[in-house]
Amino acid sequence: MFVRELTYQGFRNLHPGQFEPCEGVNILYGENAQGKTNLLEACWLFTGSRSFRGSKDSELVQFGAEQARLSLQFTAAAREQEAAITIRQRRQVTLNGVSLPSAARLAGSFCGVVFSPAHLSLVKEGPEGRRRFVDAAYCQLKPGYVGALAEYHKALAQRNAFLKDTKDSGRLTDEQAKLLDLWDYALAAAGARLTLARSHYIRNLQPLAADVYNGLSAGREQMVLSWQSAVSAEGSAADIANRWLEQLYAARRTDIAAGFSTVGAHREDLQILVDDVAVKTFGSQGQQRSAVLALKLAEASLLQQVTKEPPVAFLDDVMSELDVSRQDYILNHIDGWQVFITCCEPSATLRATAGQVFSVKQGVISK
Numbered sequence: 001m002f003v004r005e006l007t008y009q010g011f012r013n014l015h016p017g018q019f020e021p022c023e024g025v026n027i028l029y030g031e032n033a034q035g036k037t038n039l040l041e042a043c044w045l046f047t048g049s050r051s052f053r054g055s056k057d058s059e060l061v062q063f064g065a066e067q068a069r070l071s072l073q074f075t076a077a078a079r080e081q082e083a084a085i086t087i088r089q090r091r092q093v094t095l096n097g098v099s100l101p102s103a104a105r106l107a108g109s110f111c112g113v114v115f116s117p118a119h120l121s122l123v124k125e126g127p128e129g130r131r132r133f134v135d136a137a138y139c140q141l142k143p144g145y146v147g148a149l150a151e152y153h154k155a156l157a158q159r160n161a162f163l164k165d166t167k168d169s170g171r172l173t174d175e176q177a178k179l180l181d182l183w184d185y186a187l188a189a190a191g192a193r194l195t196l197a198r199s200h201y202i203r204n205l206q207p208l209a210a211d212v213y214n215g216l217s218a219g220r221e222q223m224v225l226s227w228q229s230a231v232s233a234e235g236s237a238a239d240i241a242n243r244w245l246e247q248l249y250a251a252r253r254t255d256i257a258a259g260f261s262t263v264g265a266h267r268e269d270l271q272i273l274v275d276d277v278a279v280k281t282f283g284s285q286g287q288q289r290s291a292v293l294a295l296k297l298a299e300a301s302l303l304q305q306v307t308k309e310p311p312v313a314f315l316d317d318v319m320s321e322l323d324v325s326r327q328d329y330i331l332n333h334i335d336g337w338q339v340f341i342t343c344c345e346p347s348a349t350l351r352a353t354a355g356q357v358f359s360v361k362q363g364v365i366s367k
């Protein structure tokens with residue numbers, strides 16, 4: 001998968017222009033606040049995901065501009081393709097000239113992985129970010145998963161609205177209990193699909209992530225991933241749905257008192273152990289950074305196995321924080337992929353890398 005050319009207008013601080021990267025390593029360097037991350041973000045949006053900085057669509061439009069327009073020419077599935085994104089309040093997207101119903105539908109056409117310092121929150125903070133990581137990664141593998149996620153959130157919102165209404169009302173009437181049965185079924189069925197997909201994904205990711213972590217730590221440390229759920233992920237979706245149903249039924253009283261659903265797939269988490277202890281609680285800064293990199297590079301390897309071509313790697317401000325042997329390991333690992341690396345000043349390792357160097361200054365990108 002390769003970006004051939006990105007054209008941008010009215011996007012963040014970037015001056016209208018074109019960017020033609022090479023097929024290998026592209027180094028974007030410049031002082032702080034010049035537009036390096038903005039450029040990665042512009043390319044990243046073509047994966048169908050939201051901004052990796054968590055920005056709202058409207059924040060991507062240049063101050064004072066009415067809209068942002070991005071178009072990307074890329075090679076994927078052995079053919080030249082083109083996608084365009086127009087951002088006003090929300091994104092409008094075309095792929096090879098055809099309008100798509102939502103930006104998320106781009107998922108699977110152009111695939112990438114991104115690592116930015118903000119992703120350290122993946123290991124440092126609460127489970128929500130880890131669920132989002134797994135869900136987003138799985139969406140790129142199986143674009144239809146977007147629908148399963150939407151269905152779960154709808155079922156959860158409906159069950160929660162019902163619980164909020166009946167909170168403090170004491171015993172449920174027969175009619176209310178029947179209604180809650182229905183919400184339980186909906187949530188259990190939708191939740192089973194999530195639990196199955198996520199645990200399956202992590203089982204496949206585990207050996208790849210362990211391998212990268214092993215390489216980053218020069219064989220000194222071991223990383224182990226596992227998907228943590230209140231139910232076992234063994235068996236079929238119907239088996240898992242039955243287990244969720246039991247859990248929901250058992251939690252009914254608690255849920256009615258709380259006014260929301262206290263169990264379900266929205267409470268699952270990815271456990272990351274390094275040398276048998278939780279990296280979130282006990283990991284050093286370097287171990288936490290390596291764990292996130294291992295997750296991201298493994299995500300890319302898995303995408304590559306499935307799509308049979310390497311995704312584009314976006315490494316925002318990563319190299320400067322790693323020692324030379326880790327930088328070398330990463331560059332070797334992604335050999336043959338198209339990579340975008342941002343930094344303030346290219347390190348010796350990066351300068352020695354065959355590739356293209358671009359300077360970014362006040363929103364202008366030049367060779």
Ligand SMILES: Nc1ncnc2c1ncn2[C@@H]1O[C@H](COP(=O)(O)OP(=O)(O)OP(=O)(O)O)[C@@H](O)[C@H]1O
Pocket residue numbers: 011012013030031032033034035036037038039059060061062063317344360
């Ligand atoms: N919607 C917008 N319109 C105009 N400018 C914006 C908009 N959003 C962000 N900017 C500006 O873009 C500038 C560059 O941001 P960017 O994050 O790309 O910098 P950077 O080169 O990656 O810097 P650093 O090395 O500090 O990470 C910032 O100064 C920011 O104020």
Ligand SMILES: [Mg+2]
Pocket residue numbers: 036037038316317342
């Ligand atoms: Mg930046």
